[in-house]
Amino acid sequence: VPMGVLSCMKYLMFIFNVLVFAGGTCLAGVGVWVAVDPAGFQDIVAAKPVLSVGAYLLLAVGIALSLLGFLGCCGALRRSRLLLLV
DSSP: OOHHHHHHHHHHHHHHHHHHHHHHHHHHHHHHHHHHOHHHHHTTOOOOTTHHHHHHHHHHHHHHHHHHHHHHHHHHHHTOHHHHHO
16 A cells, blocks of 8 residues: 555544544533523523433533544554554
């Protein structure tokens, strides 16, 4: 396999993992926002009973995606197969 192809794949995997990390960070941010200030968010969403459960679910999923994206970025830069498989 030519070296240029491997280098391109490395950077594509890094960019994809950065996008996953950014999405997870945004989800975690929205989860924190809803958990801290549910009254400001209730104007946007009509479903009030599931709001507190949804906030913690968004927070948990966001943290998990951020962690996976970070590990993927480290794995892509170091060419670590173990980190990429996680």
